[in-house]
Amino acid sequence: MTHHNKNWKEIAPAGVCSKSSIGFLTGDWKTYTPVRDPEKCTRCVLCVIFCPDGAIKWHPEKNDIEFDYNFCKGCGICANQCPTNAITMRLEQESK
Amino acid sequence: MTTQEWKFTAKDIAEKPDLFLAGHRACAGCGPATVFRMIMKATRGPTIVTEATGCMEVVSSIYPYTSWAVPWLHTAFETSASNASGIEAALKIMKKKGRLNHEHVDVIAFAGDGGTYDIGIQALSGAVERGHDFLFVLYDNEAYMNTGIQRSGGTPHGAATTTSPAGKSIPGKLEYKKPIADIMVAHNMPYVATASPYYWKDLMTKVRKGLEVEGPAFLHVFAPCPRGWRSDPAKSMEYSKLAVESCVFPVWESVNGHCQLSIPSKLISLAPQKKRPVDEYLKGQGRFRHIFKPQNKKLLVDVQRMTDARWECLLRKCGETPKTA
Ligand SMILES: Cc1ncc(C[n+]2csc(CCOP(=O)(O)OP(=O)(O)O)c2C)c(N)n1
Ligand code: SF4
Ligand code: SF4
Ligand code: SF4
Ligand SMILES: [Mg+2]
Numbered sequence: 001m002t003h004h005n006k007n008w009k010e011i012a013p014a015g016v017c018s019k020s021s022i023g024f025l026t027g028d029w030k031t032y033t034p035v036r037d038p039e040k041c042t043r044c045v046l047c048v049i050f051c052p053d054g055a056i057k058w059h060p061e062k063n064d065i066e067f068d069y070n071f072c073k074g075c076g077i078c079a080n081q082c083p084t085n086a087i088t089m090r091l092e093q094e095s096k
Numbered sequence: 097m098t099t100q101e102w103k104f105t106a107k108d109i110a111e112k113p114d115l116f117l118a119g120h121r122a123c124a125g126c127g128p129a130t131v132f133r134m135i136m137k138a139t140r141g142p143t144i145v146t147e148a149t150g151c152m153e154v155v156s157s158i159y160p161y162t163s164w165a166v167p168w169l170h171t172a173f174e175t176s177a178s179n180a181s182g183i184e185a186a187l188k189i190m191k192k193k194g195r196l197n198h199e200h201v202d203v204i205a206f207a208g209d210g211g212t213y214d215i216g217i218q219a220l221s222g223a224v225e226r227g228h229d230f231l232f233v234l235y236d237n238e239a240y241m242n243t244g245i246q247r248s249g250g251t252p253h254g255a256a257t258t259t260s261p262a263g264k265s266i267p268g269k270l271e272y273k274k275p276i277a278d279i280m281v282a283h284n285m286p287y288v289a290t291a292s293p294y295y296w297k298d299l300m301t302k303v304r305k306g307l308e309v310e311g312p313a314f315l316h317v318f319a320p321c322p323r324g325w326r327s328d329p330a331k332s333m334e335y336s337k338l339a340v341e342s343c344v345f346p347v348w349e350s351v352n353g354h355c356q357l358s359i360p361s362k363l364i365s366l367a368p369q370k371k372r373p374v375d376e377y378l379k380g381q382g383r384f385r386h387i388f389k390p391q392n393k394k395l396l397v398d399v400q401r402m403t404d405a406r407w408e409c410l411l412r413k414c415g416e417t418p419k420t421a
Contacts, residue, residue, distance in 0.1 A: 014169075015159065017157050017158075017159055017160050017161055017162035018160050018162075019160045019161050019162070020117060020119070020161065020162065020163075020165075021117050021118065021119030021120055021156070021161040021162060021163040022117055022118060022119050023119065023161065024119040024121075024158075024161050025119065026118070026119060026120075026121065029124060030124070044106065045106045045107055045109075045110040046106065048109075048110040049106060049109055049110060049134070049296050050130055050293075050296070050333050051130070051133075052122060052124075052125060052126045052127070052129035052130045052133070052332070053118050053120070053122075053129065054114045054116075054117065054118040054133055055118060058107065058110035058111055060107070060111055068118070071118040071119060073123075073124035073125075074124060075124035075125035075126075075322075075329040075330060075332075076125070076328075076329060076330030077125055077130070077329070077330055077331075077332060077333055079330065080330040080331060080333070080334060081333050081334075089330075
């Protein structure tokens with residue numbers, strides 16, 4: 001028998017995930033969309049910190065936040081935690 | 097070596113790029129997802145992460161995608177701490193041989209409550225006893241969520257899960273939550289802390305302390321799961337606040353065995369009238385819905401009694417005298 005078992009140096013070390021999940025959009029999961037009133041917003045950035053999906057970005061150069069609806073799952077945490085109630089959750093159709 | 101205390105503002109944190117990336121597949125409003133983002137933003141870098149199977153491992157590594165911007169190794173349900181031991185030992189030997197170009201590399205092991213209280217405790221206890229220099233993070237969503245909400249040693253008394261269903265036979269889980277952080281303190285390890293993500297600054301400061309300390313560190317983080325708790329996804333941070341305010345989940349740290357309350361809980365010890373009744377925390381969570389039925393009145397009283405008893409025990413450990421409201 002000339003059967004050759006691969007030694008440990010020859011087998012694949014482990015499964016490797018090669019792509020960043022940034023390429024996997026989760027924005028279409030949402031039913032409600034957070035909409036911010038820039039007048040009420042104090043730029044406290046708490047929503048940026050609490051969002052489970054990193055879907056709110058802080059831009060220091062613009063001194064402003066920006067929602068990335070490609071990832072936002074519409075959970076409502078940002079609206080619930082905003083100290084000035086600047087965020088309202090709207091049904092997708094209403095927000096367009 | 098003494099390290100300077102890490103000072104940061106909300107904007108510093110907001111500006112830091114995420115190392116736990118968007119595009120992960122956790123449910124909307126997932127508490128652990130917020131916790132992971134925060135923890136990774138508190139690292140010094142370079143960092144190596146290893147993680148037991150469970151929700152956060154699954155949602156962050158669905159082939160071919162990864163939500164990790166740092167080297168990350170998935171490991172079995174029970175072996176998060178043994179994996180971290182191996183990584184740390186490898187780093188040590190590489191340093192000795194001059195093959196490591198970094199002054200220090202942070203090693204973090206993540207596991208859920210199932211992967212810590214239950215199946216992971218032997219590996220964790222061993223790694224701590226051997227003194228490996230790593231941070232173990234328990235993200236506690238209080239049940240085995242990934243496999244369908246089974247009860248664990250971390251599930252609280254009275255909570256309904258699929259293996260402790262509330263009905264005619266039992267009113268939810270009969271047993272009490274295992275005091276896991278106390279068990280870790282009993283290991284005489286350099287750093288043990290509890291934290292809740294609503295108090296993000298406290299949580300992130302503790303992550304940094306746990307990484308800076310030489311030797312093992314253990315961080316127990318409260319992590320609401322709207323799917324398993326049958327709670328409103330918008331309220332995950334609200335529950336993480338109420339749990340601290342009701343003393344269901346007090347925040348404290350133990351440095352070389354010296355135990356002290358952290359500010360959010362310290363404020364309640366100073367002004368006991370601020371301590372909220374447990375029902376304010378329990379209500380709205382589907383897993384506790386049955387507790388409010390008339391026939392379960394005794395259970396609600398018991399949850400309050402146990403919460404008070406544990407809080408008073410903690411106060412004594414922290415050298416505070418229990419005051420009544
Ligand atoms: C030895 C072993 N038993 C069972 C499983 C199946 N399993 C995978 S994840 C999981 C539950 C994880 O619960 P927890 O650690 O609390 O993490 P969560 O999913 O709640 O975040 C179980 C039972 C497994 N992977 N390995
Ligand atoms: S939490 Fe509210 S006030 Fe603060 S930055 Fe976000 S939207 Fe603005
Ligand atoms: S609704 Fe949820 S996911 Fe969307 S931006 Fe607000 S916190 Fe983030
Ligand atoms: S089941 Fe719970 S812990 Fe798991 S991804 Fe969903 S919300 Fe997060
Ligand atoms: Mg769990």
